[in-house]
Amino acid sequence: MKQFRKPHLALLVAAAMAVAGCADDGKDGAPGEPGEPGPPGPGTPPPTVDVTETTHVKVLNFAVEEGQVVYEIEVTDQEGTLVEGLEAAEGKFAAWTERGYVLSRSGEGTLGGYGSMSTEGATLEMGEPGQYTFTLPMENVTAGQEGMLWLRVGDREGPIMRSMPLVVDKPEGTYSTSDATCNACHVDYAAGSRRHASYTAMDIEGEGDLVGGCLVCHNSVSRADENGGYATNTLSKIAHVNHPEKGFERDFTVLNCTTCHETTPLNTSIAGPGCVDCHNPGAPVGPMSPNTDPSFDIRAIHAQKVALPEIEQIRESHYTTTSAPYWDADVTWDSGTGAVCTDLKLFKVEGETETQLNIGDMYAAGELTYAGAYIHGYDGQGITGRAIARGSDQYVARADGTRSICFPQLLAVEGSDGTDFTAGNFMASTRVTVPQTGWVNDDGKDGVSFTTYSVVVSTDYFDVDPAVTAPTFTEVSDFDRRQVVAADSCVTCHNSETNYHKNGSYQNGGWDCVACHNNGQNRNSGGSAPGFGPMVHSMHWGVGSGIGTDDANSATKLNAENCVACHADGIDLYAIPNQYQLARAYHEGTRGMMASPVTANCFACHDSESALNHMVQNGGEIDAVADPLWYTTKSAESCATCHAEGKTFGIEKYHVFER
Incomplete structure (x- = not known):
């Protein structure tokens, strides 16, 4: 006797068959027009089709039996009409083992199984219209065995088109990656042009199951191993090795495990699935050592190796402020006195206590790798260029630890014909970078960067002689810029803080980058457009x-x-x-x-x-x-x-x- 396991998806049964009463005989039409027919009477077969544009499968029951798997399914077209004449179906079963998922191709020690209607002994029988029983022999499968069960029906060439793959069943808690982490970058793998896009799977509740659909073939064990799996590349190797080596985005570290692993990995043995990819590349995958301690998170070990906790702590415990541009008549230069300055302050937060740090002392001690500023022209929601000469700045250390970044003059922004014109308003941006351990040095300026923008001011600077009257700056508004990317959009891929260049951070959707890559910086970055x-x-x-x-x-x-x-x-x-x-x-x-x-x-x-x-x-x-x-x-x-x-x-x- 077959023992079926019911999936979570309920089989809908027409309740109207059990209700006594008058039948619906349709609706009257308009004068001179035919009416609408009523529903089919009792015993009338439902409408069916034998050609589809897209094919949908509902799993009614399934069973893993001795030497075979059995699927009971309902097949409909894109309009929900039942399908007759189905002749093509295929199934796979990746066995759950001490080495993870294994679906062997053939040979001694074969695990799991796969096949289609070309497999000897396979049958596909229709009972009620649109309802089929697909029996697929798998000689190495045992009754009740745990594993990942997969199904697909239809034909690539039609007339009943091939359905999306279905992950029919799998043991819970057998991997720690998720569709959400993959789709942070891939978004919709099935709609793309990447390899095997058509194998993107869904589960029986209609939700995507990208990881399951990949894992059923790209098992935990390589095909090259003894008693190995279906594909040469395991899914973990694709993630751990192939992603970074084949041109992953800059400033990505595979040791930032939370990028892909929403929960801590199951295996803790460096010889087991996943770990062997990095710790002993090319070696056969051995048995896993299951993580039985809920408090033990192997991701933290890797994070510690590349100073991720330190980076997080630096970000949580520091912030900066930036003053509006102002005139300081006491700053001296070889050519005279007076300067336009902005004040950069760095604070450390410990509980409820905030302490201003001494930027000059920290810089001298190597506790900061950068602390600088620019003054910009600003109009509307756009930075219109730098209003200072590059490299002309002077640092003034204030008694309270503030660093004032000062410039001998405030330049007008360059116009199209090479002449200067006065920008509408002005504001300042500052950046300070705190170094951290464990990262590859990037032009001597790696570290955790904080960029802050000042309020916007107007000035009579261009209309006064500073030797006679000190220039004044009047606050106009807060700095504002239209932000249309998510705060975490950049760090999804750029998951380290090695910084692309010039101490720019990927935090807050690339907010730091705008200080240089803005409407008014006349540049061409890597062949790209402005801004x-x-x-x-x-x-x-x-x-x-x-x-x-x-x-x-x-x-x-x-x-x-x-x-x-x-x-x-x-x-x-x-x-x-x-x-x-x-x-x-x-x-x-x-x-x-x-x-x-x-x-x-x-x-x-x-x-x-x-x-x-x-x-x-x-x-x-x-x-x-x-x-x-x-x-x-x-x-x-x-x-x-x-x-x-x-x-x-x-x-x-x-x-x-x-x-």
Whole structure:
């Protein structure tokens, strides 16, 4: 007698069959028109189809028996209509062992099993319309054996199209990774172009099961091992070795285990599955040593090795403040006296106590690797460039430990014709970097960085003679910048604090980067467009991609259209400030050019001549000659008219903004 295990998904039964009463004979039509027919009467067979566009499977029952597995299923098409004529089905069973999951191909010591309708003895029988029993012989399977059971029906060529794979059953608590951690980068593996995208699985409740779908073939044990699994690459090797070695994003450390492991790994033996990948590469996978102590978290050991707890402690126990620019008449230079300064303060928090630290003393002792500042022009929500000469700063140590960063003069921002013009307003940014142990030195400036922006001020500086009257600075507003990426979007991949360069941190969606990569910095970063947004788009997905768009772990291969990886709350094209960005011309590389904002971002990826022509025809520009007051000039681009979310050609129809 077969002993079936019921899945969580309930079998729906029509209750109307048990209800006595008058039948529904339909509805009257309008005068001169036929009415609507009522539902089929008792005993009338339900409608069926024998051709599908997509095929859906509901598992009614399943059983792991001696030498075979049995699935009872219901098959419907994209409209929910029952399917007749199904002739193709395949199944897999990866056995749960002391070495983890194993699905052997063949040979002595074979574990688990797999097969299809071409397997000798396999049967696929339909009982009620759309309901089938699929019996698949697996000689190495024993009754009630634990493992991962997998199913797929239909044919790649039709007429009944192949369904998504189903993970029908698996033991609980058998791995510590999750779909959520994988999809932080991959977002929707099935919709991408990566290898085996069509094998992305779901569970019987209709939820995604990416990890299970991969693990059923990429087992815990390599095919190369004795009594090994189905694939040569185990899933853990793909994560631990192949991801970093094949071009993973910069500033990623595989020792930051929580990136992938939501819970502590099950195995604690360095010879067992997962651990052997790094501790003894190429060695056969041995038995696991299960972690039986709930308080023991092996992730913490790896985190300690690369100073992650230290980094977290530094971030939690320090903060900085930045003053508005002000005039200090007592600062002396070879050429005279007086300077425009901003004050950088560093605080340490211990419980309820906050203590201001002495930046000068810490820098001298090597307890800080950087403590500096810039003064910027500012207009609207955009930084319009630096208002100081690079390298002209002087550090003034104050008695309370404050470091004042001072500049001999406040420069006007350079215009398109090489002349200076007065920026609308000004503000300051400061950055301090605290060193930490265990990290690869990156141009002498690695560490935990804190960037802070001051309030915005206006000044009569350009209209006064400081030798006669001290310049004044008047507060205008808080510094504000439109933030459309999630705070943790960058650190999902850039999970270390080695810093890309110049002490920039990946915290808060790349907030630190804006001090240099902004609307007014006339630069071309790695072939990318101007500004922070265009640079990020191009460096990850476009022509400026530093690791190449064809590399396995480039953002392109992680599905370039999956904007939700960074833009968790979508994009409102209407909300983008209509403010130009300074740019070096794309084709000539000359200065004194500007680009309209939406076009600058879109062209970073959509860089064909036809795409650019479309943007230009609708008011976009990438190589426009910059006006003297370029940041107050409004572009004529009308991208939002057609491409804002909800429009006929809204960007959400071509890019993914929902998980």
